[in-house]
Every structure is written in C-alpha cells, then in structure tokens.
Amino acid sequence: MGGHVVIGLIGILALAHGTIAEDLGTCNAHVTQSCSEIGSEWNAGPCNALFGGFRGNSNSLHQLMVTQFQDSFKLLAMGSYFSSDEVNRLGIHKTVVAQSDKHWSNGKALMEYILKRGGRMGTQFKVSDVTMDNVKGEVEALGATLDILKKGAERTNAAYRHALNKKMHYDDPGQDSFDPALAHFLEEEFLASYTSEIRETVGQLNLLAKIARDDKTRAMGLHLFDQHLLKA
Template sequence: MKFFVALALFACLGSLALAKDDEYCQNTVITACSTSAFSANSICNARFAGIDHIEPEIQSYINANLAKSYDYLLLATHFNSYQKNRPGFQKLYQGLSDRSFEDSIALIKQVTRRGGIVDFNTRHESSGSVSTKRGTLEVDELHSLALALDTEKQLATGATHVHSRATHATDAERDPELAHYFEENFLGKQAESVRKLSGYANDLAKLMKVPDPSLSVYLFDEYLQKQ
C-alpha cells in the first residue's frame, strides 16, 4: 500500500515539473526548489486583474492628493494669521488638507496591498491627471471658497477617471476590485465635498452684496466654526 502511495506522489510531482505554463505560482515554486531562491520577477505576487494598467493612474491621483493637501494647508495657515483671524475658514481648510493627506496614505496602502510599488521619483501622468499648477493662495474668503471648489471638482474628476478606467477597460485591463474601492471611498465623498463647498460659495456671495460686507464675512466665519 505504501508503495502505491509513494508511486502516486512521485507521478504527481513529475507531472508538475513537466508543466510548461509559467503563469502559476506553484510552477515557480517547483522551479525555484531546483535552484537557489525565487527570482525578482516571480509570479508569486499579489498582482492580478488590471493593476498593471491602472497603477499609473492611481499614482497620479496620489500625487494630486498630496499636492492639494499642501495647498489647503497654505490656505489654512493664511486664514489663521493674526491679520486675517478667520478660525472658521482655517478649520475648513485644515480639515480638507488632512483629508487629502489621509486619502494619499490610504491609496498607497491599497497599491501596495495589490502588489504595486508607489514611486515618488517618477512623475506619473494620465489623461485624467489632476492639475497641480499653483497660483497665489493669499486670497480673500470668497475667492478661497471658489478655489477650494475648483480643487474638489478636479479631485472628483480624477477619482471618476480611475473608476471608469477600472470598470470600462478591456477584459485584460479591467479591475472590479479597484473600481469598487474607489466607488466606496472616493466618489461619494468627493461629490458631497463639491456640494458643500458650492453651497458655501453661493451663500457667502449673497451675503456680501452689501456696501460693507465685513460683518457678513465675520458671521459666516462664526458659522464655519460650528460645522
């Protein structure tokens, strides 16, 4: 009986060793056992579906979030100075800065979880890249809201592009897991942010249609502090 078990096991291992298809991890393991170790390009990794094609798009979106986080931080610092003294606006932009930075960290973890490597030494661009060109950030309250609204629309467009790329690509490039991740963590959140900032901008614009809008701006800042 033991002889037949050993014979069956030997035959199984022999059939695996003769496999010509190198797309499977176990074939790589069998090959590696006859050498010294896994190669650097081993198939035994966490990459699957369309990650190879979508990774540059995500890298571009990570770079955009980091840049926008820095821009929001500059706005928060501007309104936190003793000259401006707008704690409500400072709170708003500090929150947006923190959110963009946290989104960058989450995306880095997502890329590495899927077997990718985030490379900040290489600039990644795509057709859906978010512009990070900066102008002056020393603006008044209403113009800062307009700037923030434009920024949120750019980030929303970038997230939509990655989601569309992962959903509507060819079979080899499609990645439902990444599409689901962006849908759950970015699309709804960015839409809500655009809605909130557009409301702020329109409300403040109406309040400032008076000869001296200083009191209106002060009261609006008080409102932002409570949000």
Template sequence: MKLIVGLTVLLSAVALISADLECSIPLDEKAEIPQGWINMTQVCTDALKKQIQTEIGASYEYLEMAAYFSQDVVNRPGFAELFFKSAREEREHGIKLIEYLTMRGGNLQEGVHKLISVPYKEEKYEIKFDGVSALKHAVEMETAVTKSIRALIETCENDNNDYHLVDYLTGVYLEEQHKGTRELAGKLTTLKKMENSHGKLAEFLFDKQL
C-alpha cells in the same frame, strides 16, 4: 567582585546571542515570490499613481490656504480650520490609495518620492484670498479631483475590467467627493448671501460660524 564578573560574563553572552540573531539579508536582495496574484494592468497602475499625486497635491494646496488664513494679519481661524481639515482629508485619501496600491502588488521600485512629491509650481506667486474666492477655489479644486477620479474609474474599467478598484473608488471616493463639494458649495452660497446684506462684515461673521 564575583557579582561584577558574573554580570560581565552574562552581558558578553547576551551580546553574542544578539549578534547571531541579526538579520544578514542584503537590503537590495529580492525575494522570489509568485507573481500570478498581481493582476492590475500597468495602465491602471499608472493611472492610480497619478491620482495619488493629485490627492497629495490637493492636500498641499489646502494647507497653503489654511496657513494664509492663520496669519495674524488675516486672522480668520474658522477658514483656517476648514482648510486644515480639508488638507488632512486629502492627505488621508492619498494614504488610502497608496495602501490600496501596495495591497494589489503595485510596483514602487521607481521611488516613493516620485509618488508623493510636492507639487511643482512653475510661477511663484503670493496667494491672497478673501472668503468668497477661497471657497470658490476650493469648489473648483474638488470638482477637478472628482473628474480625475472619474477618469481613473473609466481607465481601470475599460482596461482589463478591474472591478474591485472601480467598486472601491465608486463606493468610497466618489461618495466623499460629492458630499464634500456640495458642502463647500453651500458655504459659498451662504457667504455670498451674507455679503449682500451685511457687506464687509459678512466674512467676519461667517468665520465665527465656521
């Protein structure tokens, strides 16, 4: 009985201590911190946010393509894995840019959901790809993403000469974009050549190679 009473007293004391340690700072209260270290211009910040949405949009589109080839009625596991991988890479690019934006003190007060919203398609359609058209679409999409990154670099270079971001984008992102696009273009060339010699069997064989 004494043991039970002792445990009860101990638990009550722990509860009181825990209550005292609870954070009472309101969630909407802003900390007063120096702002001089935040030197990205609003023009560059907005352009970077746009690029984040572009990367997230490409990720969703690759995911849609991967899901299409994963269906039992299509059954192209090689293509599916290729585009699942591409979706992960584009999402990772978006994540890295978000981390960079917050590192530079980027303001997300307008809502993170706007930054990573699902791309809206005005017209509903049913996707239907074969291997060649899918790879061609992927090359075109990567080309568009590369052009978008170049536009971001130009904006941030001309607007307040943000050399750090420009160097980061040039050294990391453009390198990956050029290599990735070249790889997809090579796959497209190979598949087209295989179709010339193997006809409809080419896509099946190429999928096995993937």
C-alpha cells in the same frame, strides 16, 4: 520507423517543455522549482498580488495619488494664510485645513491600495506644484477649495471609467484595464465623499458670497460666517 520515433520524442519533449514553461508562470510551479534548488534565497517571481487589469490602471492610480498629496499641500498653504494675525479668519482656516487633512488621508489610502494590489512606489515619487498664490479672500478660498474638489472628483471619474474599460489588448495584455475591484474601491472610498464635500462647500460658498456681495452686510457677515465655520 526510427525517424517516426525520434519525431514523436521531440514532439513529446516540446510538449513537456511547453507545459513546464507555461507552469513556471504559476506560483505553484515557481514554489516547486525554487524550493528544490540549493541555497536559501527566495525570489517571489510570479507569486504576487497582481490580477485582473491592475497593471493597466497603475499609471492613472499613481497620478491620482500624487495629486491628492499635491492638493493637500496646496490647501494647507492657502488655509494657513487665514490664521495669520492680519486676516484672522479661523473658521475659513479650519475648513480649508480640514480639506488638506482629508486629501493627505486620501493620498495614503491610494498608496495603500496600490501596494495591496501588487504595485510599487517608484524612485520618482515627489510632490510638485504645491503653492496657491494670491488666494486672500474668504469667498475666493471656498471657491479654490471647490475647484480642487471638483477636479479631484473628475480625475477619480476618469480613473473609474478606465477601470471599467472592457477592451482587451490581445497583443499586450498589460494594457488591459478592466478591474471591477478598483472601480468598487474608487466608488466606495472616494466618489461618495466627493459628492458630499462638493455640495457642502458650494452651499457655504453661495451663502457667504451673497452676504459678502452686499456692502451693508459684508464686514459683519464675513465675521459671523467665519465664527459659524469655526463652530461647525
């Protein structure tokens, strides 16, 4: 009889311990425990903004953010050449630098979203590979801009697909990436504008390329088209 009581007590204690251990994972339990302790320190513990499959998307989002900043610098470096005295294509300059500004804003928007979802910026934050050498032609500049836009859209598509991956990792839930909120954000803030900007850039490129391919219209056409871009 005595043995049964002891086993029963151990069982109740184990159950109680299990319940407490599980509850400690909740914010409410953490608040209850922390506020009953001596001292004035606060550790956020499980009281964070993380939910859903955000952890599983963290790497792809960071990569997406850094490439936005990288492309912003590349476009700035490329666009600035067209405002030099010897080239003086201020319309091309304006078009390309506007894309640089857009990519900078995109990078910041992604950074803010990562933080909104409970993410952090690590110590490794840097922007590498910022130059675009030898882009000296007007059509070439629009082509390089189009390539950047399309690569950005493809990367965003990949992140979107990852965010809608419903595969469950039971052994490591941190790998789960199903996150409809993130997919919605990417769709609303990025994919819609990529679609418009790609179409606009390729439209300008194909118009200009036809004009520039013709020996008779190249010199005057490049000037007039640049003026058109400047006033757009």
